[in-house]
Amino acid sequence: MEWIIVLFFFLFGLVIGSYLNVAIYRLPLHLSTAKGRSFCPQCHHTLSALDLVPLFSWLGLRGKCRYCRAPISPRYPLIESLTGILYAGCGYFYGPTxxxxxxxxxxxxxxxxxxxxxxxxxxxxxxxxxxxxxxxxxxxxxxxxxxxxxxxxxxxxxxxxxxxxxxxxxxxxxxxxxxxxxxxxxxxxxxxxxxxxxxxxxxxxxxxxxxxxxxxxxxxxxxxxxxxxxxxxxxxxxxxxxxxxxx
Structure with a gap:
């Protein structure tokens, strides 16, 4: 049961990590982190749900934008993975509290x-x-x-x-x-x-x-x-x- 909790925290952390990428990009530009669809910073094409699956979209697209083929920084999946690991640590040390x-x-x-x-x-x-x-x-x-x-x-x-x-x-x-x-x-x-x-x-x-x-x-x-x-x-x-x- 303990590892199920840790896994749940990890997966939830991956999802939150995707949002953190948005915040990291938008906050210095004084853009809203809650409004507006995600877009490619190179071609500005609005991203679909398939483009935004944490970690797996980057792997499936081989690190390139689906629309303009511009490289997507590996920092995005790394932050998602890091957030998942940090959340898993909280689940491990503190449980569902x-x-x-x-x-x-x-x-x-x-x-x-x-x-x-x-x-x-x-x-x-x-x-x-x-x-x-x-x-x-x-x-x-x-x-x-x-x-x-x-x-x-x-x-x-x-x-x-x-x-x-x-x-x-x-x-x-x-x-x-x-x-x-x-x-x-x-x-x-x-x-x-x-x-x-x-x-x-x-x-x-x-x-x-x-x-x-x-x-x-x-x-x-x-x-x-x-x-x-x-x-x-x-x-x-x-x-x-x-x-x-x-x-």
Whole structure:
């Protein structure tokens, strides 16, 4: 039964991943993500239902538009697959619970945030608002958690805000961590930031060595925040307990 639940979450994640691709493309262009049919970005032909089956349409069309034969970026099926895997993880760790649903929505926002920041070096404010809304929903499930959530909203975002005054951190990163801190609470958001910083440092070192990037090159931090927050959703409490057991 457990694997049936995980499979259901995975398949549902594939469907949501298809919508996330739309959001990633349209939000930076200030287009509605809820209105208007999907279209090929090259020939602008309206896509049919057969063109929009998550993952399988791309495979069946061999990565090309049915109408103009322009290449379709493999990023589309990769994001769909990634979302399916993330949803499956929520189903595995949390089962069919309201908490799992909230985490799925949270991770969906992180995927959109990471990709838009990677493409544009900007994070739309509405993504932070959506996470705050999830935090309010999570608070409704556990009203006693409000102190730890308020602390979570401040404990990372305030130092980042100070850094942003010196142009050392983007304002979008500050807002995302404030909202994520309210959603996850202080312990998990602190764990997430440590993980994000570690992954970001490794990536920056790799780019400096292999891609000839210098220290002044701008690298979006949003994708690394997304990685840290995702890891914290799955294993944050385990890592915290392992750390505390050392003392």
């Amino acid at each position: 309201p908490e799992a649903i909230l985490h799925c929505l949270f991770l969906s926002i992180l995927v959109v945030m990471a990709m838009i920041d990677w493409d544009t070096m900007e994070i739309p404010d509405r993504l932070s608002v959506f996470i705050l809304m999830l935090g309010v929903a999570a608070l409704a499930l556990n009203p006693a958690s409000i102190p730890i959530r308020v602390l979570g909203a401040l404990i990372i975002s305030v130092p980042l805000w100070i850094l942003s005054r010196f142009n050392l951190m983007g304002g979008g990163d500050v807002k995302i961590m404030c909202a994520a801190g309210f959603y996850l609470g202080a312990p998990l958001v602190m764990t997430a930031f440590v993980l994000s910083s570690f992954v970001g440092a490794l990536a920056a070192l790799y780019l400096m060595i292999h891609k000839k990037k210098d220290r002044k090159s701008e690298i979006p931090f949003g994708p690394f925040l997304a990685v840290g927050l995702t890891l914290s959703v799955y294993w944050g409490n385990t890592l915290i307990q392992a750390y505390l057991s050392l003392f």
